[in-house]
Amino acid sequence: MVFTRTCFRAFTFSVALMASGLAHAEDVRTIKIAFSVDVLDDTQNAATQAMHKRVDELNASRKDVKIEFDVYDAQGSVDKQISDVQTALIKQPNVLIFSAVDSVGSLPAMQAAKDAGVPILDRRPTSPVSDLTTVAFYSSDENRYSKATTEWIKGYLKAHPDSVLKIGAIYGAPAQTAQLLRIDAIKALAAEMPDRIQFVAEGYGNWLTATAQNLSQDWLLAYPDINYIATANDIMALGVSNTLISAGRKDILVSGYDLTPDGVQRVKDGTQSLTIGTSIADNGKTIDVALGIVDGSFKDKTYYLDPVYAVDAGNVDDFLAGKIK
Amino acid sequence: MTNLTGSAEHGGIAALRRVLLLNKAVLFALILAVVLSVASPYFLLQQNIVALLEQIVVMTIVALGYTLVLATGEIDLSVGGMIALIGFVIAKLMTTYGVPVPVAIIAGMALGAACGALNATMVSRFGLPSFIVTLATGALFTGILYILSNLVPVSNLPPGFLAISRTKIGPIPLPVILLVPVVIGFYVVATKTVFGQHVIALGGNPEAVRVAGINITRLRLKVFMIAGACYAVAAVLLTARSASAQIGAGSNLLLIVITAVVIGGTPLLGGKANMIGTLFGCLILGMISNGMNLLGVNANYQIAVQGLLILFALVLDIESTKLLLRLDKRSMLRRRQAGAL
Numbered sequence: 001m002v003f004t005r006t007c008f009r010a011f012t013f014s015v016a017l018m019a020s021g022l023a024h025a026e027d028v029r030t031i032k033i034a035f036s037v038d039v040l041d042d043t044q045n046a047a048t049q050a051m052h053k054r055v056d057e058l059n060a061s062r063k064d065v066k067i068e069f070d071v072y073d074a075q076g077s078v079d080k081q082i083s084d085v086q087t088a089l090i091k092q093p094n095v096l097i098f099s100a101v102d103s104v105g106s107l108p109a110m111q112a113a114k115d116a117g118v119p120i121l122d123r124r125p126t127s128p129v130s131d132l133t134t135v136a137f138y139s140s141d142e143n144r145y146s147k148a149t150t151e152w153i154k155g156y157l158k159a160h161p162d163s164v165l166k167i168g169a170i171y172g173a174p175a176q177t178a179q180l181l182r183i184d185a186i187k188a189l190a191a192e193m194p195d196r197i198q199f200v201a202e203g204y205g206n207w208l209t210a211t212a213q214n215l216s217q218d219w220l221l222a223y224p225d226i227n228y229i230a231t232a233n234d235i236m237a238l239g240v241s242n243t244l245i246s247a248g249r250k251d252i253l254v255s256g257y258d259l260t261p262d263g264v265q266r267v268k269d270g271t272q273s274l275t276i277g278t279s280i281a282d283n284g285k286t287i288d289v290a291l292g293i294v295d296g297s298f299k300d301k302t303y304y305l306d307p308v309y310a311v312d313a314g315n316v317d318d319f320l321a322g323k324i325k
Numbered sequence: 326m327t328n329l330t331g332s333a334e335h336g337g338i339a340a341l342r343r344v345l346l347l348n349k350a351v352l353f354a355l356i357l358a359v360v361l362s363v364a365s366p367y368f369l370l371q372q373n374i375v376a377l378l379e380q381i382v383v384m385t386i387v388a389l390g391y392t393l394v395l396a397t398g399e400i401d402l403s404v405g406g407m408i409a410l411i412g413f414v415i416a417k418l419m420t421t422y423g424v425p426v427p428v429a430i431i432a433g434m435a436l437g438a439a440c441g442a443l444n445a446t447m448v449s450r451f452g453l454p455s456f457i458v459t460l461a462t463g464a465l466f467t468g469i470l471y472i473l474s475n476l477v478p479v480s481n482l483p484p485g486f487l488a489i490s491r492t493k494i495g496p497i498p499l500p501v502i503l504l505v506p507v508v509i510g511f512y513v514v515a516t517k518t519v520f521g522q523h524v525i526a527l528g529g530n531p532e533a534v535r536v537a538g539i540n541i542t543r544l545r546l547k548v549f550m551i552a553g554a555c556y557a558v559a560a561v562l563l564t565a566r567s568a569s570a571q572i573g574a575g576s577n578l579l580l581i582v583i584t585a586v587v588i589g590g591t592p593l594l595g596g597k598a599n600m601i602g603t604l605f606g607c608l609i610l611g612m613i614s615n616g617m618n619l620l621g622v623n624a625n626y627q628i629a630v631q632g633l634l635i636l637f638a639l640v641l642d643i644e645s646t647k648l649l650l651r652l653d654k655r656s657m658l659r660r661r662q663a664g665a666l
Contacts, residue, residue, distance in 0.1 A: 040471075
């Protein structure tokens with residue numbers, strides 16, 4: 001008899017517990033965020049890690065939401081990106097974070113999300129911004145990057161009034177059109193200041209250190225007066241830096257993008273002149289904006305990740321000490 | 326008498342023609358070198374020749390190992406993944422675990438051989454085509470690299486390791502000097518050893534090799550392990566040259582290497598191994614890239630020109646092989662006729 005009563009009490013208690021658990025589960029809203037990334041290179045990976053970190057922070061601090069964050073790496077292929085988004089949509093995400101492999105080629109992927117009623121946070125918006133985009137998120141914003149570069153060059157030329165820049169330019173991969181602006185902006189400046197800036201050579205480094213290294217090695221011979229090699233990212237700037245170290249040349253400027261730790265360190269060491277970018281750690285804000293889109297609290301059409309840093313020998317110590325904001 | 330002299334002269338020309346056709350990569354490289362030296366004043370500068378050789382070292386070492394693989398009638402698509410993984414492991418061993426440079430390099434070579442052994446075992450044990458196996462293992466190696474590295478490259482390599490690429494003997498970088506014994510070694514292996522003969526025989530007629538009682542499984546294992554060790558050496562040189570282990574290192578090598586080997590005279594279907602041809606195939610590709618950079622060819626045109634030149638080299642290869650066969654046939658007929666007389 002006593003045993004039966006005990007069993008009954010235990011059963012009642014369990015049911016009560018389960019009921020409270022269910023009630024609690026009903027209060028927690030699951031938000032699914034899908035991220036289709038163009039290529040998960042070390043820079044994009046670092047940005048993705050920052051997003052993962054932010055998701056973990058939010059899941060730990062907010063009791064009302066549970067965020068599920070899925071990342072799909074298109075590996076630089078438009079075709080794979082379209083397939084990735086199709087797969088992601090099967091899981092019915094609340095929002096799609098999108099970084100296009102190609103601004104035109106990847107449009108079908110965005111269209112598919114739009115058709116499925118999934119809002120799009122575009123981390124690599126085109127100019128003008130596509131109608132398919134819900135929020136244009138400017139992190140590695142090519143326009144602001146280009147502006148920072150040209151401003152830096154103008155400053156350099158002002159400080160060196162006798163200097164004429166003879167530039168060799170190393171683009172990333174030809175299929176990735178957005179990054180072309182990083183070099184093309186310097187070309188536009190050269191067109192404005194033909195007596196101060198001249199392009200002597202250009203090539204594709206395909207985001208590879210070794211390719212950029214070979215290219216710059218050839219240029220040092222073919223263009224003895226070259227005095228600035230501009231690259232589209234820090235990985236390729238490393239190749240140029242290796243060439244210059246090998247050749248014992250310290251008179252040639254080298255610039256890169258993305259503000260990678262290695263890139264910043266080379267600026268500190270004096271083997272790279274400039275790296276431009278936003279702080280990778282700040283990319284966690286992408287998640288906050290994505291949540292804002294889902295709950296309707298973020299109403300703007302654009303978001304700018306600030307600030308864009310131009311780190312050179314003059315401010316690298318302050319940057320590393322966190323004094324530049 | 327006149328006939329005899331004429332016949333000797335004819336034989337001499339035929340022999341010369343035969344030598345040139347057999348070494349068409351050498352011929353094509355020479356033509357290209359002449360064209361580039363006329364077109365660019367920088368091409369023949371000692372500094373450029375050294376730079377050119379330095380640029381092709383990694384490609385050539387991979388291509389030499391690859392020639393053995395192709396000679397057996399197999400293919401290896403795991404090159405890129407393997408090189409990046411080995412480079413990362415070596416760099417990580419040195420920077421994180423303080424492993425001495427020589428030990429890390431040996432470990433990398435062992436890893437390369439092990440990866441090659443995995444490829445060979447999968448092909449032999451399960452009878453799978455190497456095309457599929459190495460496609461899968463390539464993805465496996467890349468995946469392991471991504472997991473281990475979290476896509477973060479390894480820098481701050483020890484000076485002793487960086488010295489591999491930065492040391493020069495006279496004007497010549499150490500990797501270029503290291504290439505010489507490697508090429509000679511591969512040439513000797515392919516042409517003067519029983520192992521080399523077996524490799525070529527396996528690519529030409531695997532059934533005959535099997536009937537002859539040669540252990541094909543063991544032979545394939547050795548070939549893939551040697552190739553893996555070559556990729557490891559290439560990974561060492563690439564990592565030292567880049568002064569860091571990059572995640573994308575070697576990702577562009579596969580197609581370049583296959584092209585160089587085929588241009589060099591080793592057919593895709595196997596049965597031949599022309600190591601000197603491979604060296605010159607690499608030199609041709611290096612010269613095309615170097616030459617266009619020196620000539621300031623527009624970057625977009627470079628891609629098209631590169632494709633056209635490679636196509637030209639491949640067509641030249643096919644056509645010269647046909648010509649060689651015709652010459653052989655004609656010479657055989659002539660000998661028969663001479664015998665009949």
